[in-house]
Amino acid sequence: MKEITQKIFYVGVNDRNKTLFEGLWPLPCGVSYNAYLIDDEKVCLIDTVEVDFFMPFLENIREVIGDRPIDYVVVNHMEPDHSGSLALLRQFYPDIEIIGNKKTFDMMAGFYRLTTGLREVKNGDTLSLGAHQLQFVLTPMVHWPETMMTIATLHPAAQGATADGQPAAGATVLFSGDAFGCFGALNGAYVDEQMNCDDFWPEMTRYYSNIVGKYGTPVQMALKKLAGVSVDYICATHGPVWHEHVAKVIGIYDRLSKYEAEPGLVICYGTMYGNTERAAEVIARAAAQEGLKDIIMYNVSKTHHSYIIRDLFRYQGLIVGAPTYNTGLYHEMNVLLDELSQKDIKGRLFGWFGSYSWASKAVSEIQRWNDEHLKYEPVGQPVEIKQALTDETIRQCEQLGRDMARRLLGK
Numbered sequence: 001m002k003e004i005t006q007k008i009f010y011v012g013v014n015d016r017n018k019t020l021f022e023g024l025w026p027l028p029c030g031v032s033y034n035a036y037l038i039d040d041e042k043v044c045l046i047d048t049v050e051v052d053f054f055m056p057f058l059e060n061i062r063e064v065i066g067d068r069p070i071d072y073v074v075v076n077h078m079e080p081d082h083s084g085s086l087a088l089l090r091q092f093y094p095d096i097e098i099i100g101n102k103k104t105f106d107m108m109a110g111f112y113r114l115t116t117g118l119r120e121v122k123n124g125d126t127l128s129l130g131a132h133q134l135q136f137v138l139t140p141m142v143h144w145p146e147t148m149m150t151i152a153t154l155h156p157a158a159q160g161a162t163a164d165g166q167p168a169a170g171a172t173v174l175f176s177g178d179a180f181g182c183f184g185a186l187n188g189a190y191v192d193e194q195m196n197c198d199d200f201w202p203e204m205t206r207y208y209s210n211i212v213g214k215y216g217t218p219v220q221m222a223l224k225k226l227a228g229v230s231v232d233y234i235c236a237t238h239g240p241v242w243h244e245h246v247a248k249v250i251g252i253y254d255r256l257s258k259y260e261a262e263p264g265l266v267i268c269y270g271t272m273y274g275n276t277e278r279a280a281e282v283i284a285r286a287a288a289q290e291g292l293k294d295i296i297m298y299n300v301s302k303t304h305h306s307y308i309i310r311d312l313f314r315y316q317g318l319i320v321g322a323p324t325y326n327t328g329l330y331h332e333m334n335v336l337l338d339e340l341s342q343k344d345i346k347g348r349l350f351g352w353f354g355s356y357s358w359a360s361k362a363v364s365e366i367q368r369w370n371d372e373h374l375k376y377e378p379v380g381q382p383v384e385i386k387q388a389l390t391d392e393t394i395r396q397c398e399q400l401g402r403d404m405a406r407r408l409l410g411k
Contacts, residue, residue, distance in 0.1 A: 014033075313345065356385075
């Protein structure tokens with residue numbers, strides 16, 4: 001049995017075969033689709049799983065409750081990796097009542113044509129299951145319009161007493177939907193205190209930056225709604241159940257949603273024949289000589305942009321460079337800048353450089369991206385390289401690296 005606490009069970013599944021999440025983001029270690037079951041006077045399922053995994057999901061449910069019916073299913077988030085089993089679930093449990101908010105049901109009718117047996121909840125509404133009470137917190141745009149969270153607590157009478165006769169404190173469990181989730185399948189254990197979480201921390205940042213990153217203000221609003229709740233467990237829909245590291249996890253989301261960053265530098269470049277790459281190396285070396293220790297370099301044609309976006313959420317400085325291509329900007333750099341413009345990352349420092357053989361375009365195109373979309377703070381002078389580095393453009397690249405390092409280090 002996969003009991004987390006107080007008759008709350010993990011009934012999720014692992015997907016170790018999918019290579020791209022949402023068809024976009026790499027999954028080198030797979031992903032989990034987490035769902036939870038509260039075994040009370042009324043049996044309540046919290047979220048479902050992607051439809052391809054319905055049968056192992058059903059087996060997990062029956063391991064807990066056997067042939068007993070499920071009274072409710074709470075839908076915190078309508079993305080199909082969490083809601084995809086709803087239509088099949090209704091076939092196996094025809095009397096199950098689906099709980100969600102108005103926007104949930106608008107989407108549910110469109111995705112699955114489910115329009116009956118629904119119970120609409122509003123922010124702050126509660127539902128008693130017997131010993132457990134659920135409270136619903138609407139958190140729109142974290143990261144879809146209908147997203148909400150569910151808080152489970154024990155009624156005082158169900159908490160019992162300690163050995164000295166004092167009232168026992170029941171755990172407060174937050175079912176958070178996609179918030180506080182991360183990439184990576186679960187390898188046997190479900191709760192963080194039973195596993196080594198080292199691999200999950202960078203995958204949490206990557207998950208946030210890739211999936212939730214644009215919605216920093218709604219995340220802050222959600223955190224404010226939860227500020228008065230002392231959470232003992234966070235049960236997200238991807239990744240570990242957080243218990244030992246609850247405070248750390250909330251702190252990570254608070255920092256990322258404020259776009260706070262460390263004084264480090266990400267250098268991204270595109271290159272065809274190595275000239276732009278050599279310029280990037282000169283810039284990085286000058287920044288390091290100035291005393292900047294955290295420098296990461298990426299070839300945008302080799303490294304998936306998922307990891308570049310992750311590191312830009314972590315570090316404050318960004319320098320990009322690419323050649324002119326077809327009288328425009330090198331394709332992969334164009335794609336990266338477009339992706340960054342959609343993330344609405346704030347407070348970054350920006351430098352750029354470019355190269356060309358006979359028609360100059362890269363430098364002006366990168367500047368246009370920043371002026372019109374990114375709106376990062378420019379640092380240093382852009383460097384334009386005709387054909388190959390010269391003594392003069394080497395000096396300019398060194399100056400750009402030094403200027404960025406000094407700005408990041410507050411010199």
